[in-house]
Structures are given as C-alpha cells and as structure tokens.
Amino acid sequence: MLTVNQKTTYLEQGFLSLEGVIPVQDIAEAHRVIDDFVERSRNVQSHNEVYDMEPGHSAIEPRVRRIKTPLSLHSIFSKIALSDCILDAAEALLGNGVRLHGNKLNMKSAGFGSPIEWHQDFAFYPHSNDDLLAIGIALDDSFLENGCTLMIPGSHRGLVLDHHQEGVFVGGVDMGKQRIDLSQAVPVPLKAGSISIHHCRTLHAATPNRSAQRRRILFIELAAVDAFPLRGVSDIAQFDSLILRGEPTRSYRSKAMDIRIPLPMPESQGSIYEIQTQFRPRVFDEG
Ligand SMILES: O=C(O)CCC(=O)C(=O)O
Numbered sequence: 001m002l003t004v005n006q007k008t009t010y011l012e013q014g015f016l017s018l019e020g021v022i023p024v025q026d027i028a029e030a031h032r033v034i035d036d037f038v039e040r041s042r043n044v045q046s047h048n049e050v051y052d053m054e055p056g057h058s059a060i061e062p063r064v065r066r067i068k069t070p071l072s073l074h075s076i077f078s079k080i081a082l083s084d085c086i087l088d089a090a091e092a093l094l095g096n097g098v099r100l101h102g103n104k105l106n107m108k109s110a111g112f113g114s115p116i117e118w119h120q121d122f123a124f125y126p127h128s129n130d131d132l133l134a135i136g137i138a139l140d141d142s143f144l145e146n147g148c149t150l151m152i153p154g155s156h157r158g159l160v161l162d163h164h165q166e167g168v169f170v171g172g173v174d175m176g177k178q179r180i181d182l183s184q185a186v187p188v189p190l191k192a193g194s195i196s197i198h199h200c201r202t203l204h205a206a207t208p209n210r211s212a213q214r215r216r217i218l219f220i221e222l223a224a225v226d227a228f229p230l231r232g233v234s235d236i237a238q239f240d241s242l243i244l245r246g247e248p249t250r251s252y253r254s255k256a257m258d259i260r261i262p263l264p265m266p267e268s269q270g271s272i273y274e275i276q277t278q279f280r281p282r283v284f285d286e287g
Pocket of ligand 1 (some may be wrong): 106149150
C-alpha cells in the first residue's frame with residue numbers, strides 16, 4: 001500500500017519511486033529469460049512482433065532494444081509485473097479499478113542503448129479520462145550514465161502537448177518551441193527491484209547508454225477501468241479480459257481535455273523508437 005506522502009508526491013510531481021519491490025530471485029530469473037530471448041534474436045533480421053532491434057543488429061552481434069509484450073511471452077514477466085505490491089499501488093492511484101493497457105521491456109545495452117526523446121504517453125493513447133499510469137520495474141540498477149528515465153516534475157498538470165510535426169504524429173515534443181526549461185528535468189535512478197510510477201501526462205525521456213553497464217526496465221501501462229480509448233475498442237471481450245482489479249463497465253468517465261489523436265502515423269511506425277526517427281530537433285545523440 002502507498003503512504004499518504006507517496007500519494008501526495010505522485011499527485012504533485014506526476015511520478016514516484018518505490019524501493020525494493022521485486023524479490024532478487026525473480027530479477028535473476030528474468031535475467032536468464034532475457035538472455036535466452038537475446039540469443040534467439042540472432043535468427044531474426046529486423047523488427048517483428050517480438051523484438052525491436054537497435055541499428056546494427058546482426059546474428060554475430062545481436063542488439064535488441066525492446067522485447068514487445070513480454071507479459072504474453074514468459075510467465076516470469078507477468079509474475080513480476082502483476083504482483084500484488086504493484087497492483088495495490090496502481091489501484092491506490094487510479095481509483096476506479098485497473099486494466100492492463102500495454103507492456104514492454106526496454107533494454108539499453110552497455111555502450112549503445114538508444115535514447116527516447118521527450119514525450120507524454122497520453123499523446124500515444126488518448127482516453128476519455130487521464131487516469132492512466134506507467135510503472136517501470138528496474139531489472140538492473142538504472143542511473144544517469146546508463147540511461148535512466150528523466151521526468152519533468154509537475155508536467156502532468158499542464159497541457160497534453162503537440163507530438164505532431166508537419167501534420168504527422170512523430171511521438172516527441174519540441175521542448176524549445178514549447179518553452180519548456182530542460183534544467184527542470186530530474187533523473188529517476190532505480191536500484192534493480194525498485195519501481196517508478198509516472199502519470200500518463202508526465203513529460204519524460206531517457207538518455208542513451210554510453211556506460212559499461214546495461215539497463216533493462218520492464219514497463220506496464222495501466223488504466224482505470226472507466227477510461228476508454230478514444231480510438232475505440234475493437235474487441236470488447238478481449239478488452240474486458242485485461243481487467244486486473246475491479247469490474248467491467250460500459251460507462252466511460254470523461255474529462256474535458258484538449259488532446260490530439262495520434263494520426264496520421266509516420267511511415268516508420270511501430271515502437272516509439274521507430275516513430276521518433278522522424279522527430280526533429282533531437283535532444284539526445286542517436287549514437
Ligand atoms: O526507457 C525509458 O526509460 C523510457 C521509456 C519510455 O518512455 C517509453 O518506452 O515510452
């Protein structure tokens with residue numbers, strides 16, 4: 001459960017970190033499973049439904065930057081991500097039940113892990129209200145030098161900013177144009193087994209990994225059950241099956257917000273890494 005202070009931090013800052021949430025043996029098991037996935041990626045040439053590859057990936061030198069939907073690929077990831085501690089924290093912050101919206105494992109290898117430019121998750125998946133959050137579960141120690149997540153405190157209380165350029169969704173915010181002072185950005189370092197929780201409107205980014213230590217974070221995205229995606233639900237039974245806490249509803253709760261629909265997508269659509277290849281000016285060196 002969260003303390004009153006932890007809830008207040010989340011409400012005021014738009015993010016929070018909690019230490020020592022995941023047992024070390026589960027982290028060790030996740031490392032073994034990830035190593036197997038990377039080994040198998042030698043047989044895969046480019047992005048597919050399981051992998052998103054770093055530039056330069058090859059059979060000789062596999063470079064995986066994301067395992068997509070890890071929870072559906074191995075039980076250790078759902079054991080970790082859907083543990084009671086994590087769902088209790090999410091339920092305390094979301095209020096109206098918890099539905100799994102998405103999951104991904106971002107891997108930044110030592111020396112070349114790709115950055116992620118500044119963005120708000122809500123721009124990618126607008127809903128009828130903004131009771132959505134993302135939880136990052138550190139599988140390695142994550143710190144500034146190996147590319148920990150950066151956040152702008154209080155930014156979740158501002159607007160959902162423009163993530164389009166030249167009429168196309170590019171998944172990034174031009175921070176200069178929006179007059180956002182980058183000196184406000186704070187790193188969110190995490191020890192392996194600790195978690196961060198950020199609001200879907202919190203501006204965040206991640207620097208490249210130029211250090212000798214890898215950084216792997218398992219992310220889950222969670223929504224209140226009465227937050228309905230503005231782009232619609234194609235399969236309501238499947239949508240309901242993602243409810244982790246609370247009961248299905250057909251009544252959505254709405255909040256007045258000035259939001260854009262993330263369309264049209266750029267030609268290089270897929271993961272955020274691919275979508276952001278169109279984004280300029282870049283804040284982080286692409287490597
Ligand atoms: O990897 C990170 O630290 C940030 C991840 C992120 O913002 C994303 O995948 O959308």
